[in-house]
Amino acid sequence: xxxxxxxxxxxxxxxxxxxxxxxxxxxxxxxxxxxxxxxxxxxxxxxxxxxxxxxxxxxxxxxxxxxxxxxxxxxxxxxxxxxxxxxxxxxxxxxxxxxxxxxxxxxxxxxxxxxxxxxxxxxxxxxxxxxxxxxxxxxxxxxxxxxxxxxxxxxxxxxxxxxxxxxxxxxxxxxxxxxxxxxxxxxxxxxxxxxxxxxxxxxxxx
Amino acid sequence: xxxxxxxxxxxxxxxxxxxxxxxxxxxxxxxxxxxxxxxxxxxxxxxxxxxxxxxxxxxxxxxxxxxxxxxxxxxxxxxxxxxxxxxxxxxxxxxxxxxxxxxxxxxxxxxxxxxxxxxxxxxxxxxxxxxxxxxxxxxxxxxxxxxxxxxxxxxxxxxxxxxxxxxxxxxxxxxxxxxxxxxxxxxxxxxxxxxxxxxxxxxxxx
Numbered sequence: 001x002x003x004x005x006x007x008x009x010x011x012x013x014x015x016x017x018x019x020x021x022x023x024x025x026x027x028x029x030x031x032x033x034x035x036x037x038x039x040x041x042x043x044x045x046x047x048x049x050x051x052x053x054x055x056x057x058x059x060x061x062x063x064x065x066x067x068x069x070x071x072x073x074x075x076x077x078x079x080x081x082x083x084x085x086x087x088x089x090x091x092x093x094x095x096x097x098x099x100x101x102x103x104x105x106x107x108x109x110x111x112x113x114x115x116x117x118x119x120x121x122x123x124x125x126x127x128x129x130x131x132x133x134x135x136x137x138x139x140x141x142x143x144x145x146x147x148x149x150x151x152x153x154x155x156x157x158x159x160x161x162x163x164x165x166x167x168x169x170x171x172x173x174x175x176x177x178x179x180x181x182x183x184x185x186x187x188x189x190x191x192x193x194x195x196x197x198x199x200x201x202x203x204x205x206x
Numbered sequence: 207x208x209x210x211x212x213x214x215x216x217x218x219x220x221x222x223x224x225x226x227x228x229x230x231x232x233x234x235x236x237x238x239x240x241x242x243x244x245x246x247x248x249x250x251x252x253x254x255x256x257x258x259x260x261x262x263x264x265x266x267x268x269x270x271x272x273x274x275x276x277x278x279x280x281x282x283x284x285x286x287x288x289x290x291x292x293x294x295x296x297x298x299x300x301x302x303x304x305x306x307x308x309x310x311x312x313x314x315x316x317x318x319x320x321x322x323x324x325x326x327x328x329x330x331x332x333x334x335x336x337x338x339x340x341x342x343x344x345x346x347x348x349x350x351x352x353x354x355x356x357x358x359x360x361x362x363x364x365x366x367x368x369x370x371x372x373x374x375x376x377x378x379x380x381x382x383x384x385x386x387x388x389x390x391x392x393x394x395x396x397x398x399x400x401x402x403x404x405x406x407x408x409x410x411x412x
Contacts, residue, residue, distance in 0.1 A: 016260045024263055054222045057230055061306040072298035092278035100267040
């Protein structure tokens, strides 16, 4: 088996690199982190962006409550510790996807600055892009939209610790992008993100 | 904002599907799960396969101790409960990657049948391919190789609960593929996996 061990070394020398994957995909992996109130428009813009990228044959993947809270984080609740662990795991998953060359679109309220900053640090340590996008919609507008009826339940006391009602939202201090969704059209929002991705070299061309 | 909500519905109708991603990548997402003793050759074949796929411009991504135990699972130890949670989370990460269209190469000893079967069930529920590859190397051969010096430490009692020494390994009952790494060359192993992936429609052509 001495030959096989020598072969292993050879193969390990030739490990596929992050850059190999980036070249194959025509894009750099990155995590785009959408943060904002429930109803602010995070998922809406993520879905629209995903489609705009697919039209350009670019690969993105959305992480949201549907595929995270029911999957890898199904053993987490809503205590402070569990919320932090929720965001930490999402950040780690995002980091793996970005390393694989995928553009991750992560849509979670993620109300605490420290949690988001930890995810940013995690990406920076790994030499990966982290783009914080503040989906900035006034609370009264988000509550007026109330697409899932959650504000109504929170006001009625049926949901506790609801961000904006009885739990704080800490806006980003220095997000890479701010989307004022009560003032911008959806295509303006998508265009703004794509322009930023080109500037940052995440998309190699328009 | 009534217009915006109407637009949202439009965009949600047009969500990018799994098939859209598969078409763009020219492959189906899937999880290839390599299981076997420490030193059996799991990572060696995963690294070689990753390179062979890249030569065909196919996108795969390796999950292993390096990027999992130091990342998403860094808050887990080696108790029975933590080992199960370790494999559960890896399975959920694999499922997300497979849904994104990536071919996941997951290399973990994963000694317990029930844990591996849970990951299989998770993929099946999600309509995703799970390919269990038993990296079948006799214990005495794996111990003779001992690439990380772990068997030596386990025999000396410096590592407890080491699979094959003082913790059991439960071989798969019906793996999709068996690689006898003490008898096959590395390129025979890679070819066998690629042939299976073509048969299963994971790779659309050779």
